[in-house]
Amino acid sequence: MELRHLRYFLTVCEEMNFTKAADKLMIAQPPLSRQIKDLEDELGTPLFIRGHHSLRLTDEGIRFRTYANRIITLADRSVEDIREMSSGLQGTVYIAEVEGKAPRLTxxxxxxxxxxxxxxxxxxxxxxxxxxTQRVRNGLADLAIIMEPYDPQGLHSAPVFREHWVAMFSSEHPLAKTRSATVPLKSLAEHDLIIPSRGSRLQEISDWFAPLGITPKVRARISNATTAYELCVQNVGVAIYPAAAGDLINGDNVMIRKITNPEFMTTYVLIYSDSHPLSPVADKFIEHIMKLINASEQGDAQ
Incomplete structure (x- = not known):
């Protein structure tokens, strides 16, 4: 199996048509079909289900596409890294990030x-x-900015930034009647809640309410704060998100209040693999970030 076979396979996956894929690769269609058939023979399983006018991936093809993408990405990056070593500090830093404050930090x-x-x-x-985090573990990203909690196994890490959790709700919501800049956790218990969909968040937020003997009423779990904000606009519920979600607010139709009694914080963390080798430019970039973090900590201590 050669890299070109994987590139051929991925191009067919993109086009889902052998003729179009052959045109894109600038080769004839019969040799392309033969290369894919040879690949299937080597793997011992069909990768595509071929119809008269259709083409779709088998379950094995879907799984193999994931591996092929990973292999090609790492192969291309290895070429870039070696070229960087002989041509000074240049090239590409591969970064992964969550939403919220991470884009601004990056x-x-x-x-x-x-x-x-x-x-x-x-x-x-x-x-x-x-x-x-998985992207860093797989070597597809040099570094990432994530939010706690996370599994530190196999990772180097450093805290970058901390921020409060806040409640967002429509200006028509009952909570908007008070002028306070904060909202007690207990007052959220009677309202439908919109929370991040990440698996650990439900347990984390439930743990907040546990000392009060309350089970939160979760109406929706959303993977991004933009959708949560739009649900707040429609007065569907109260969204509980890190404070950076407040950057989405446009106008006065949604209110944002810091959650108190008690306050809750979340931490953004820089992570990078302790096993995948870094390119010179990625190593230098991480070193730069660490210097900024250390300078910020020293400034806070003074």
Whole structure:
């Protein structure tokens, strides 16, 4: 099996048509079909279900596409890394990040790093904390900015930023009648809640209410704060999210209040693998971030 076979396979996956894939690859269609058939023979299973006018992946094909994408990405990156070693500090830093404050943190790191290394390029991927962490573990990202909690096994990490949890709700919601900048946790118990869909968040938020003897009424679990915000606009419920979600608010139709009694914090964390080798440029970028973190901590201590 050669890399070109994987590239052929992935192109067919993109086009779902052998003729179109052959045109894109600038080869004849019969040799392409033969290469895919040889690949299937080597794997011992069909990768595609071929109809008269249709083509779709088998379950094995779907699984193999994941591996093929990973292999091609790592192969391309290895070429870039070796070229970087012989041509000075340039190339691409592969970054994964969650939503919320992470994009702003990433942008800040890139901006300051670019002042010293303007030739460096960046590839940024967005997802939830679990997806982003897995991307680092698989070697598809050099580093990531995620939110706690996370499994630290196999990772180097450093806290980057902390922020409060807040409640968001429509200006028509009963909670909007008070002018306070905060909202007690207990007062949220009687309302329908909208929370992040990440698996650990439900347990975390339930644990907040447990000392009060209350089970939260979760109306919706949403993977991104934008949709949660839109549900608040429609007065569907009260969204509980980290404070950066407040950056989404446009106008006065949604209110945001810091949750208190008690207060709750979340931490953004820089992570990178302790087993996958870093390219010179990625290593330098992480070193730059660590210097910024240390400088910030020293400033806070003074």
């Amino acid at each position: 942008s800040s790191f890139i901006a300051s790093f670019s002042e010293e290394f303007p030739e460096v390029q960046y590839n940024i991927w967005n997802g939830n904390s679990d997806e982003v």
